[in-house]
Amino acid sequence: MNRTIGSPHYLTVKNPETVSLIEIPVLFYSHFYMIVSELLEEKSNQCSKYIAYPDGDGLKFICYINDINTGEIKILSHELMDGDKKQLLSLSKDFHSMYSFESEIAKNFGIDFLYLTSLPTQRL
Numbered sequence: 001m002n003r004t005i006g007s008p009h010y011l012t013v014k015n016p017e018t019v020s021l022i023e024i025p026v027l028f029y030s031h032f033y034m035i036v037s038e039l040l041e042e043k044s045n046q047c048s049k050y051i052a053y054p055d056g057d058g059l060k061f062i063c064y065i066n067d068i069n070t071g072e073i074k075i076l077s078h079e080l081m082d083g084d085k086k087q088l089l090s091l092s093k094d095f096h097s098m099y100s101f102e103s104e105i106a107k108n109f110g111i112d113f114l115y116l117t118s119l120p121t122q123r124l
Contacts, residue, residue, distance in 0.1 A: 009035045010065075010076035024062060024077045031051035032078040033089055036063055041093045044069040052109055057082050059109055080111070087112045 011024055025120070027035065039045045049064040058081035065074040080086065090113035092099035102113045 010074040012074050014071055015073060019075065023031050024075050026077050026079055029078045029088055031055050032076060035076060035084060037092055037094065039065045047097055047101065050098065052105045055079070056060065056082070075121065086110050087114055
């Protein structure tokens with residue numbers, strides 16, 4: 001297995017490797033948004049899956065970005081706790097391929113994906 005942490009923001013694996021959920025880096029959403037945006041700017045990268053599921057006292061979100069040139073899969077995540085607002089800045093505003101994933105998450109978990117013109121600044 002050839003697993004690497006990509007500049008500690010995501011786990012990189014090759015298909016058909018399996019990973020434990022605890023191996024996947026968990027980021028603040030503002031950081032997650034920035035990293036996914038940077039990855040999707042690369043023409044060879046595409047999101048193959050962005051899911052959410054109940055986890056403890058909230059929701060866990062996991063995103064899988066495939067590099068079609070290298071066959072690598074970059075995996076990263078974020079969380080939304082029960083007390084948090086169910087609002088996230090939408091990635092589909094700039095990356096239409098994210099629309100179906102965000103739409104499914106919104107339908108299943110009541111998340112409101114916002115279409116803002118800029119990401120609010122937040123200390124990491």
